[in-house]
Amino acid sequence: MGGYAVYxxxxxxLAVLLVIGVTVIPSLLHxxxxxxxxxxRDLAA
Amino acid sequence: xxxFISSFQRTARxxxxxxxDAAHAVAFFIIVTSLISVTVDNATTSGNxxxxxxxxxxxxxxxxxxxxxxxxxSQDYEDGSLELLVAxxxxxxxxxxxxxxxxxxxxxxxxxxxxxLGAWMLTLSTSVWWMxxxxxxxxxxxxxxxxxxxxxxxxxxxxxxxxxxxxVLPLYVPVLLLxxxxxxxxxxxxTFEFALASLFAIAVALVTFVPFAIAALLRVSQEY
Amino acid sequence: MNWFRQTFHRMxxxxxxxxxxxxxxxxxxxxxxxxxxxxxxxxxxxxxADRLQGDSFRIIYFHVPTAHLSQLIYIAVAVAGFVxxxxxxxxxxxxxxxxxxxxxxxxxxxxxxxxVWGIPTWxxxxxxxxxxxxxxxxxxxxxxxxxxxxAIPNSQRAALAVSVLAIVGVLNxxxxxxxxxxxxxxxxxASIQIGEPIAIDLAMLWPLLINSLGLYAVAAGVIxxxxxxxxxxxxxxxxxxxxxxxxx
Numbered sequence: 001m002g003g004y005a006v007y008x009x010x011x012x013x014l015a016v017l018l019v020i021g022v023t024v025i026p027s028l029l030h031x032x033x034x035x036x037x038x039x040x041r042d043l044a045a
Numbered sequence: 046x047x048x049f050i051s052s053f054q055r056t057a058r059x060x061x062x063x064x065x066d067a068a069h070a071v072a073f074f075i076i077v078t079s080l081i082s083v084t085v086d087n088a089t090t091s092g093n094x095x096x097x098x099x100x101x102x103x104x105x106x107x108x109x110x111x112x113x114x115x116x117x118x119s120q121d122y123e124d125g126s127l128e129l130l131v132a133x134x135x136x137x138x139x140x141x142x143x144x145x146x147x148x149x150x151x152x153x154x155x156x157x158x159x160x161x162l163g164a165w166m167l168t169l170s171t172s173v174w175w176m177x178x179x180x181x182x183x184x185x186x187x188x189x190x191x192x193x194x195x196x197x198x199x200x201x202x203x204x205x206x207x208x209x210x211x212x213v214l215p216l217y218v219p220v221l222l223l224x225x226x227x228x229x230x231x232x233x234x235x236t237f238e239f240a241l242a243s244l245f246a247i248a249v250a251l252v253t254f255v256p257f258a259i260a261a262l263l264r265v266s267q268e269y
Numbered sequence: 270m271n272w273f274r275q276t277f278h279r280m281x282x283x284x285x286x287x288x289x290x291x292x293x294x295x296x297x298x299x300x301x302x303x304x305x306x307x308x309x310x311x312x313x314x315x316x317x318a319d320r321l322q323g324d325s326f327r328i329i330y331f332h333v334p335t336a337h338l339s340q341l342i343y344i345a346v347a348v349a350g351f352v353x354x355x356x357x358x359x360x361x362x363x364x365x366x367x368x369x370x371x372x373x374x375x376x377x378x379x380x381x382x383x384x385v386w387g388i389p390t391w392x393x394x395x396x397x398x399x400x401x402x403x404x405x406x407x408x409x410x411x412x413x414x415x416x417x418x419x420a421i422p423n424s425q426r427a428a429l430a431v432s433v434l435a436i437v438g439v440l441n442x443x444x445x446x447x448x449x450x451x452x453x454x455x456x457x458x459a460s461i462q463i464g465e466p467i468a469i470d471l472a473m474l475w476p477l478l479i480n481s482l483g484l485y486a487v488a489a490g491v492i493x494x495x496x497x498x499x500x501x502x503x504x505x506x507x508x509x510x511x512x513x514x515x516x517x
Contacts, residue, residue: 007325026494086397215409265429
């Protein structure tokens with residue numbers, strides 16, 4: 001590694017966090033919504 | 046002391062219920078600061094004091110014009126005359142254009158008339174005054190157009206002042222840059238004709254385009 | 270053209286979309302994440318360091334794809350707004366709601382990575398030139414769209430207001446780019462040239478391409494999964510929702 005490598009890591013770290021965040025959060029929201037609909041509409045299988 | 050604590054907690058609860066409202070004011074601060082930074086940046090490279098004054102005057106006129114537009118159509122919306130207007134005026138475009146030009150004449154033009162006073166207070170070189178007024182003439186028309194657009198977008202929402210600013214201020218940026226640029230270049234003794242021409246071209250284009258968008262929104266505000 | 274029309278109409282139907290999108294999301298995530306991992310490792314570990322910028326140029330592998338994609342998402346939102354205004358298509362509205370959040374995050378990340386890149390390269394994190402100003406305005410526009418969407422209770426009216434604002438805003442992006450470009454090229458020619466990509470070596474270009482493709486795939490997956498949530502929330506009282514939740 002040459003110079004200035006210290007500037008790369010915060011960007012990489014945040015990029016990883018961003019990708020994890022935007023992919024995981026929708027699936028959590030989806031799961032919660034399904035649970036909520038099952039409860040309110042009395043669809044418990 | 047009890048009253049203090051309970052009121053403080055009540056405010057905290059109210060803020061938690063509408064957290065975005067508090068964020069709007071912060072966003073307003075950030076956007077206005079960036080508007081000033083964008084316009085002042087040219088002045089720092091030239092080091093001309095007049096260029097600073099021009100930038101400040103433009104931003105102040107922008108904010109004042111926007112405030113003047115905030116109440117557009119809200120009276121009509123509440124007392125139902127907007128419903129009549131939408132129902133009876135088939136092409137809504139001329140009516141929208143007319144009320145916007147009226148708004149510009151009676152609420153924006155007085156601001157422009159006070160611009161020489163502001164220029165005098167900030168000791169702007171008198172040779173730049175007419176250029177400042179000329180660019181602000183085109184600029185204030187565009188500010189009024191987008192201001193009314195913002196007011197119509199937020200029609201019927203309570204506490205809509207800061208939200209409207211949040212929507213409208215980004216739209217102002219290109220015109221602000223062109224107008225301030227033309228004026229600053231004139232003050233620095235550089236070629237300003239192209240910037241001035243594009244400023245007026247954009248103003249004319251927006252005068253023909255934006256009223257259609259506003260007319261469509263007014264129709265929608267009565268449909269739903 | 271017939272299959273296209275058929276798919277177009279099917280995608281407009283909520284139950285068909287809800288069932289069909291699921292496979293797509295999984296596929297897009299797998300392909301996209303794999304590409305991102307390959308591109309990132311290649312970009313960080315196996316490309317030669319830049320002669321002038323040292324290792325900090327590697328930020329480009331994250332900055333350029335996000336900046337491009339965020340602008341593309343803004344244009345896509347405006348196109349969806351146009352579709353909604355003309356045909357009042359429900360799915361166009363669902364797309365807009367789902368895409369503006371991702372667009373705002375991507376724009377914010379593009380700004381952040383640009384600032385970090387600018388510190389060692391330009392000597393300053395921020396310059397008020399064409400690129401930076403237009404990206405900042407784009408972030409404000411995204412935030413405005415989100416705020417407007419959240420403020421109007423009636424969803425149909427909110428969708429129309431968001432469509433109009435998105436369309437008016439998209440006219441601004443080229444104006445901003447060219448107006449400031451024009452000023453800076455006459456005014457301070459030095460600063461804007463720095464932002465222009467210097468002729469890139471092919472060995473440095475491959476990871477950039479791979480990362481871009483990966484990010485596009487992941488973003489498409491994210492938008493689709495958000496759209497599924499919105500479809501489900503909207504149609505929560507319908508018959509097909511009850512059926513598809515029972516059979517699971």
